[in-house]
Amino acid sequence: MARRSPQEKKALSYAKDRRNDYGENDKSSRKNIRRNKRVPNRADRHREHQVLAAATGPVAFEAAEQTESTLTAKKSMWLTKRWRKWRDAPLADTVVYQLQRRARLGMDDPADVDARIERVRRTARKNR
Template identity: 40%
Template sequence: MTQRQTPQQKKVLDYVNHSKNSYGENDKSSRKAIRSRKAQVNRQFRREQTQLLQQYDDADELSAALQAQPRLNWKKAADAPLIAHIAKRAKPVLKPMSEAQHQALLKLRKQARPQSS
């Protein structure tokens, strides 16, 4: 049988389950910025390919140069858990972190560790 949780415990679990946009912008503008950044990477790749097409006359050299050209992949960084964001910004002089918040943060850090094989 599960034990009832206090409102403080529920709030800590809520902090663990929610995430904070860590892209550096608010959620609305990051939607546009992510799209534009991905488009910029693709445009750069196409521009480099076009320049290679103009440089080579021989088909074999051209195909080798196109194969050797690296494609930059860009992905948005994952959002940070809200409890980690709060812990980073917490001012211990003003308000100490509760024991439940501390335990949730420890649990979160334990999950984030890479698994050794």
């Protein structure tokens, strides 16, 4: 494997590194992803338990059919809540956004920002 120059390493970093741009604290994702996957399953189990608890006692064919149809008629929370994981953004996109925001808020000179954005994009393009 050949050694990479610092410029090649930077281009690889811009292309392959990812940053959380969802708007939350990136550390909270460790808990929230698990929670959002867990809650719909728990709600489904709770609903099924309630429906099946109502069907206890002597077996009646009509009651069993109604219970089964009730269980299949209600959509799973997985389908109704529609929570999905969201991928992180490439580092180059995040850096460009931050630079544009600084220019928009007057923190940096827009001409300097444009030059830096072009440099970031040119560096990121090298490795695509």
